[in-house]
Amino acid sequence: MTTHRFAPTTWYNVLGTVPPALTIASGDTVITETLDANGFDKDGVHRMSGPNPMNGPIFVEGAEPGDALKLEIIRMTPNRATGWTRASLAGNVVDPEVVRELPARDKVNWAIDRQALTVTLDPPVKGLEHLVLPVEPMIGCFGVAPALGQAFSTATSAENGGNMDYRGFGPGATVWFPVATEGALFFIGDCHATQGDGEIVGTGIETSYEVEFRLTVEKGRKLVWPRGESEDFIYSVGNARPLDQALQHATTDMMNWLMSDYGLSNVAASHLLGQVVRYEVGNVYDPAYTMVCKVEKKWLPARVSK
Amino acid sequence: MTTHRFAPTTWYNVLGTVPPALTIASGDTVITETLDANGFDKDGVHRMSGPNPMNGPIFVEGAEPGDALKLEIIRMTPNRATGWTRASLAGNVVDPEVVRELPARDKVNWAIDRQALTVTLDPPVKGLEHLVLPVEPMIGCFGVAPALGQAFSTATSAENGGNMDYRGFGPGATVWFPVATEGALFFIGDCHATQGDGEIVGTGIETSYEVEFRLTVEKGRKLVWPRGESEDFIYSVGNARPLDQALQHATTDMMNWLMSDYGLSNVAASHLLGQVVRYEVGNVYDPAYTMVCKVEKKWLPARVSK
């Protein structure tokens, strides 16, 4: 297994079928530095216009439509002392008539302490002088090229992943994407120092990162939506609007997962989900919202050998 | 402060302005036994037709429109050895075309072990023989009479509470309701042995309970939506469809709470919520869905004296 240091010179605002910037073998590790959501690098140099410029795509040898691309997020190291957010709740997360009273969506600076791994408003904001948040790294936008030759803006998400802005996509997470093109064509960028559920100010704390990850092809998995695994949970990810539909996608996918990989009938899957399911809101800001449907591993039956 | 043992002989399928069954002083404690969602009591006797027959209403002296009624859930003791659920995911939580393949919505029995405080499918279901769930008591439906002389079915929820089916409403939780009528008129019933997020089979494990709680009037709080507090979080509750709108209501209410009680500007409230908010899905089954907007107490500034 090889480790590649990947320093792109071009970036993309879409996830689509474009020429690969790097070709790797299945199981290889990649270390790369991502730009922030507006395209600024670790030195504050503007390298590419937004939204969410992507490093990639990475062509993974052997990946074919119908396979899954497994991503292991090994390490995320913030490589800049500043991040930024917006100063107002987004219009779509409050009651419509209340939008009239929201503040301006100014860009606001945060200081990132890379020794302490904390982040604070800089300059401080009255009433929040106490707010010293831990850095909780996450990838906002990543995924593979979609099917049919489609190409989707990095502002949104779909079956192929994309701008899901889910807090759970940090170091230690494993994520699977449905491969729709030869080589899968993996893209990554838009990392956050931290973020609340839903990305409800329209940003996490946007900054640049050094990210280390491993990509592995799993043949013939026939996924529909992204799936993930943390230390304690497995989860399915639905991307759509409204949130109800994102939840329908994620729940349907989890039911199918429990039936195909854990041998449950649809009745048993219903019983299990009905009493133990957990949902997390990825984002409720982007054109497609993201809902995560989780099951704690301790409740799972043994996997069916296949 | 008095403790009342309240044994109702009539039950209601609405939360509305009906004659009080019990009158108490603010700060009094009540112990009562609730029926299950179909109206069966601890002895399996059918006392009232569904949905969700309510004990109450309890008239709390001194409560007037504009006040809050504070509920402290002190204890919930299951008083029956059986509960029941439905055997299929609800049609509205999966992709529409997948509904064609869902199993029948049969009523299914669970055994409640009141010593071990566990609950298991009875008879067992293939693939779930290992599933021994802890009893995690919660109140599915409770609240006060709504404004304007309205009366809402116990199948749904609104500003006054009602059938919110949120897992968090268990022992140790404190909940505030906006008082809209003289005496508040508090109703309670529909308790569950446990439930996953969203109540996605249309039920938790439905059973009867003995519940002990305290009701206290807080003058002039002028709430719009129910609010709650657990050991670590404060939270606002929005009830509506789609889930997006429930989220808008809860988020708006939390922003207002941070501004009025914690002295934050709308900019500061946006910053705080943007990076630390957590959402939980109450239910996505009832006519109105329930979304809970949470802030961990460790991130809150000091309360403003008022």
Place this chain on the structure above:
Amino acid sequence: MTTHRFAPTTWYNVLGTVPPALTIASGDTVITETLDANGFDKDGVHRMSGPNPMNGPIFVEGAEPGDALKLEIIRMTPNRATGWTRASLAGNVVDPEVVRELPARDKVNWAIDRQALTVTLDPPVKGLEHLVLPVEPMIGCFGVAPALGQAFSTATSAENGGNMDYRGFGPGATVWFPVATEGALFFIGDCHATQGDGEIVGTGIETSYEVEFRLTVEKGRKLVWPRGESEDFIYSVGNARPLDQALQHATTDMMNWLMSDYGLSNVAASHLLGQVVRYEVGNVYDPAYTMVCKVEKKWLPARVSK
């Protein structure tokens, strides 16, 4: 058949089970004067606070749960020279971030010419000096008491009708409501001089009216949602949020109607609706939105005798 002149002295802000103000026989005609949405009568006297004070309820002898109450709207005569609207699109009908730029929701006056049956902004508004609209009378809020002893605010709508704000509910229309209580308990008010689809400024041109209508009990119809008939169309009415769900309710009801009354299979009903259905947006402002599902009579097969 008797004609009743009904001059109420009390009004309601809910549709619910309250004491009847008038009792009539099935097939009787009623003439009554309605208040405007804010409770002002034809003389500009404030008689009752809003929202949408209702005349009624009218107890129709012989009406029982499971029956339909048939309403024929015979005549609607505006009885005041003024109406009013709001000066801004509602926040929920534009893109959320655009709400920041909407004008204030000021109350605006319109002059109603009862000879010419036209209505004009008074004073005129720049750019709209040419705008002389025909009076197209419609009932904004009407219906019967809901089931289970529920009572719903006249701000919203449900299976029992209520504040549907559909342009089509004017003279010549026939509307059926599902009876849920003894006597049906019919309510009416909130009439408009005209209104666009969706009531997107939150009002039609709100004014007082003299309304003449006939109420007839149809036994055992077992309706779920309101239904209507105009000269050329039959239609089903769904009330819910989001608009998608209102459309689901209306479409389901129309499919059922075609199957039960016109003898179609679900395949034939699908074919017919698929190629000839028409939808109209009632309102997209009230808590429940209203979608109307229409089929032109010329496409209907013969009714099945029952």
Place this chain on the structure above:
Amino acid sequence: MTTHRFAPTTWYNVLGTVPPALTIASGDTVITETLDANGFDKDGVHRMSGPNPMNGPIFVEGAEPGDALKLEIIRMTPNRATGWTRASLAGNVVDPEVVRELPARDKVNWAIDRQALTVTLDPPVKGLEHLVLPVEPMIGCFGVAPALGQAFSTATSAENGGNMDYRGFGPGATVWFPVATEGALFFIGDCHATQGDGEIVGTGIETSYEVEFRLTVEKGRKLVWPRGESEDFIYSVGNARPLDQALQHATTDMMNWLMSDYGLSNVAASHLLGQVVRYEVGNVYDPAYTMVCKVEKKWLPARVSK
């Protein structure tokens, strides 16, 4: 002005930036034959897999980002004696639990009488023997390449048009698309013999057509969404889910149109729309729904010279 006979040999399942198949001058006319939604031509030969294979793209000289591409639909002639539909309402247009009872989504044949311009189920379906529908030609899927190098499946729609499935897009209609790439890159296909509102069986009567249209560049129009004009109406088109959001997009665009081209203030635009707006449901089947916001021309003030 030249008339081009355009006989493509390749087709696309996306609207995106792909090599032009034809280059024309602004104002030229094109005559082309489209495949049906499954890729069958006028002779029943399968030329390309679905969904909705597109003829094109057509590069229109002089078109640049920020311009509008004006399409005039001159003529649509069905060139085959058969069309097809699906035999069931789509799962997403009925109440979720009702989906369990829907019939199979079989493919069903219709006979197109090209002399009489009528269309009938073939073989007949019981109860619908009387159903002889007029051919009302419409284009299901057409539009231009989207911005940023994106490419969208012909199953869905967005700012660039696409699979809007709106009944109004037939002969006599004029449609404007926002140009996002050099040459606009116009695509067209998926024509229907007729269709109800909403495309609620998931298809219109799908068939092949000869279509004649004119494409003209209008410089610097800076559109966001497609717009159209019929004999009596102007209209804006919003594409999104849920239907509420499609309606928000269309209404916002119409408000902007009234302000920029007709000189109205936002107050005057609110008054006009509030009392005269009409909505039509394009489709409620595709991944993005389509809502059309219409204003009758007789209510418009004079256009502002610009």
